[in-house]
Amino acid sequence: MSSEWIDRLGGYPSIWRRRHLLGLEELSAEEITCILDKAAIFKQLLSEGHRRIPLLVGKTICNLFFENSTRTRTSFGLAARRLGADVVDFSAATSSLSKGETVIDTARNLEAMGIEAVVVRHRTPGIPHLLAQNLRCSVINAGDGPHEHPTQGLLDIMTIRELRGRIEGLTVALVGDIAYSRTARSNIWGLKKLGAHVIVCGPSTLVSPRWQELGVEVSYNLDEILPRCDVLNLLRIQFERQARRPFPSVREYVHLYAMTRQRMARTKPNILIMAPGPINRGVEMTAEVADGPQSAILQQVTNGVAIRMAVLWLLTATP
């Protein structure tokens, strides 16, 4: 039975050797392409109406979220269930963390109950890496502070590839809160490896010139770069991570960096508008841009399920 599904997936890829997904920094272009290709097949299977593709029956995935989430947590849960796995949703707020138990002890106790993977989100960069060193099961980074959010980067890249047919040669601008954005880092690593030209654009308080060291173009002027861009990924201003406001007022930010109808008139006609979500309507973009014909925001969310199915299968299936 499962061999039919594996045939549809083109077999378990011989290049895949990894047990953890901690970031896109350490993945090769070949590994990223492998995940994208498998996710495209999972998406096709879902679109054919298959709601259960039982490749991970008997396995258990634990969502270990220490920060809030709508999209990532739900889509990892859905992805695991679509694959026939069991899902445990850990709630930090009601756990024994409040009694002083460490994150590593918490994770090791959950692992002792019999799980094949933990999907972890934490405000501290490096927590998924620490867990990977201390657990036998697979560890998937669902966002570690401002460091990386690899499955978000993958679903963003999948969406661009789906809608534009390629990544190589495209100009992709990441606009807004670059300093605090894990999505920015994962997008930069993934897009650069696949041959895109990446621009980071925003206020100087949120975009250090040192980003150039990662091989990206740095801009403080959205209006100047707009006509050159194929994709705009509009990143949320993460007020909750900032000790001080990085600009005098939201109105000033909107004036310089929000995507509006007026700015849309200055883009390439087939520009893609993307956002990792959650979006602040009226801050990163107006509602008519978010809901407009060039917006791929909900397609990104749809692709998140397929990407997470591919990641869970590659990391936890027994080939």
Ligand code: CP
């Ligand atoms: N994009 C993203 O990570 O959304 P959530 O915080 O809702 O998971």
